[in-house]
Amino acid sequence: MTDPAALRRAIAAEWEESPYYAAAEGWLDTFWSEGSPFLRLFRQLDLSRVVELACGRGRHAAQILDQAGEITLVDVLESNIAACRARFAGRERMVFIVNAGDDLPGIEDASRSALFCYDAMVHFELTDVWSYLRETARILRPGGRALLHVSNFMEHPGGDHHDNPHWRNFGGLPVIRHLAARAGLSTLAAEVLDWPGAPGLDGLLLLER
Numbered sequence: 001m002t003d004p005a006a007l008r009r010a011i012a013a014e015w016e017e018s019p020y021y022a023a024a025e026g027w028l029d030t031f032w033s034e035g036s037p038f039l040r041l042f043r044q045l046d047l048s049r050v051v052e053l054a055c056g057r058g059r060h061a062a063q064i065l066d067q068a069g070e071i072t073l074v075d076v077l078e079s080n081i082a083a084c085r086a087r088f089a090g091r092e093r094m095v096f097i098v099n100a101g102d103d104l105p106g107i108e109d110a111s112r113s114a115l116f117c118y119d120a121m122v123h124f125e126l127t128d129v130w131s132y133l134r135e136t137a138r139i140l141r142p143g144g145r146a147l148l149h150v151s152n153f154m155e156h157p158g159g160d161h162h163d164n165p166h167w168r169n170f171g172g173l174p175v176i177r178h179l180a181a182r183a184g185l186s187t188l189a190a191e192v193l194d195w196p197g198a199p200g201l202d203g204l205l206l207l208e209r
């Protein structure tokens with residue numbers, strides 16, 4: 001398969017009504033425990049108007065309800081955004097967006113203080129990572145920051161991500177950092193991350209508009 005839209009749809013479909021969401025509610029320590037590189041860099045975000053890209057069923061948003069101002073949740077799956085609407089029904093200042101898988105529709109230019117994306121972009125096609133970097137640069141206000149959990153897997157170019165450890169798509173921290181620069185985002189931090197059984201599999205990028 002080479003059509004970017006078909007690849008994007010196939011990746012999205014894998015997460016429809018997945019058992020992942022319930023199970024992942026129990027795997028929060030990687031992201032939110034003291035000593036986690038995610039939490040250390042997350043604390044450098046201004047949460048006054050924050051976007052979570054590929055939010056799933058909202059397990060990360062649930063961690064920041066008391067610290068954040070407006071929270072915008074974006075996901076390609078209608079079912080995930082419906083679940084988030086139900087989960088956060090009592091909270092004011094929530095915005096819910098179903099997107100097309102490579103865009104941030106309805107988010108005004110230079111309007112947001114931060115964007116983050118965890119445990120999702122690692123699976124995306126690099127062509128869609130590039131689109132999201134440009135969209136992120138568009139929606140962040142000057143000085144706004146993005147924290148992106150990305151694939152650092154650089155083997156099997158042109159291959160099928162199911163053949164790769166933990167379904168990581170072809171990526172690479174230096175490559176994504178370069179694309180971020182071309183999108184107008186400077187790198188504040190670029191850290192290689194180990195994943196269980198897969199040293200150096202992932203990367204974490206803190207970017208600034």
Ligand SMILES: C[S@@+](CC[C@H](N)C(=O)[O-])C[C@H]1O[C@@H](n2cnc3c(N)ncnc32)[C@H](O)[C@@H]1O
Pocket residue numbers: 008011012015016020024053054055056057058059060074075076077080099100101102117118119120124128
């Ligand atoms: C492994 S789940 C992670 C969900 C959430 N980030 C978490 O950590 O719980 C992957 C998520 O990416 C979403 N997704 C897949 N392809 C996408 C795309 N092209 N754009 C936006 N979201 C996408 C899925 O719907 C799903 O919510």
